[in-house]
Amino acid sequence: MDLALEGKTALVTGGSRGIGRAIALALARQGMNVALAARDEAALRSVAAEARAAGAGAHVHACDLREAAEPARFVAAAAQAFGRIDLVVANAGATKRGDFFALGDEDFADGFALKYFAHVRLVRAAWPHLVRGGGSVVHIGGIGGKTPGAEFTVGGSVNAAVTAFAKAMAERGIHDGVRVCVVNPGSIATDRLRTRIQALAAAEGLDEAAAAGAMARRLGIARFGTPEEVAAVVLFLASAPAAYVQGAVLDVDGGATRTI
Secondary structure, eight states: OOOOOTTOEEEEETTTSHHHHHHHHHHHHTTOEEEEEESOHHHHHHHHHHHHHTTOOEEEEEOOTTSTTHHHHHHHHHHHHHSOOOEEEEOOOOOOOSOGGGOOHHHHHHHHIIIIIHHHHHHHHHHHHHHHHTOEEEEEOOGGGTSOOTTOHHHHHHHHHHHHHHHHHHHHHHHHTOEEEEEEEOSBOSHHHHHHHHHHHHHHTOOHHHHHHHHHHHHTOSSOBOHHHHHHHHHHHHSGGGTTOOSOEEEESTTOOOOO
16 A cells, blocks of 8 residues: 655654654654654654664754744754655653642643643644645544543543644644544553553552553453554554545544543
């Protein structure tokens, strides 16, 4: 299947590790140039080297996207490096878990600053480029935005806002020729998930393997997903075969979300 991505350019936030890294490398293997943003420059350069080894161009933009001017700077740097922008993957963002009454305003503000407001600014800055090339945006949200939990009040709220923003921009995109969709990962085997497994292991006196199994059973899934499985869905949404997919919200969660 021809995905029609070769020679195009993708912006990937949070591209230094985990899901973002897997997405960037999947796009690079399809011949897309990748512009990568995150705070860890060394990790970004490592991913960029892998992308170049796959035959793609790569640009590194180490920054804190919570700073209001950085998303536009990232867009400008990517456009200067590659001359075009065809895809924005809004992936960066981690939110704090815990008892709502132990979380402060600063925890909510920090969660929204990176995963929501930074990507609102990024989409605003990249939109004219996407219009010119008939490009697309893929937001990486999370299933907590559809099925929030008591320990995930920050993340659930942020992910719901991400979905609402994406749906609104998908309507605008119908007129402007830009596709906008959302991918909601469930429990994906990243460093963040391993931290949660280790916490469960410590709390219940289990080894990590037993804790991982216990967590999966409590979530009602057969196993945890991989970053590459999320990347495969993003790859499809960015591609020519997905040309009629607009405003879609796709759960990649092993069946954890049972609501409609």
